[in-house]
Amino acid sequence: MPLGFLEFGPVLGAEFAPVPNLSVGFHVRIESLGLLSYVITENGDGYEPNTINGMGIGADVNFYPQTVRKGFYFGGLLEYLWGTATYNQGDVDEYRNTTSFLAAAFDGGYKFSLSRSFYLRIGGTLGAAFPLDEQPTVHPNAPNNTSNYNQSNVTVFGMIDLAIGVTF
16 A cells, blocks of 8 residues: 555555455555554644654455455454554653554555556445553653653544455
């Protein structure tokens, strides 16, 4: 999913069809390579992080009215994400937030069969990410190293999906 570089990180995945019109997929998201990952992790003062280190793993299920090879599809996904955002890197005020999320989303779109071996899938995803175990802010240069702050709220998100794939 190359649009991930503009959104919440590129995705590498594989899917299989246990029946002719249902696909089950598993994927890995490299969150730190997504532009929107930086935007949604702004701190309370409106600053984006200098760096993000994070990944996500997940699964999705999609239903195709006719066949998994081409046509309209709809379904859903679950993804577990974890990562650390570093703010003011290299400064005396440097700090890090570590958080994990469970994301749930609905997706749908259309799958084009480009040849017997290649496909293009275009669609959209709409969902929410729920914080699971946010850690206290770590200030490596401060005397006590940590501070308390408010829990993150649920993040609602939407993405345009563009996937290029190989069929075996």
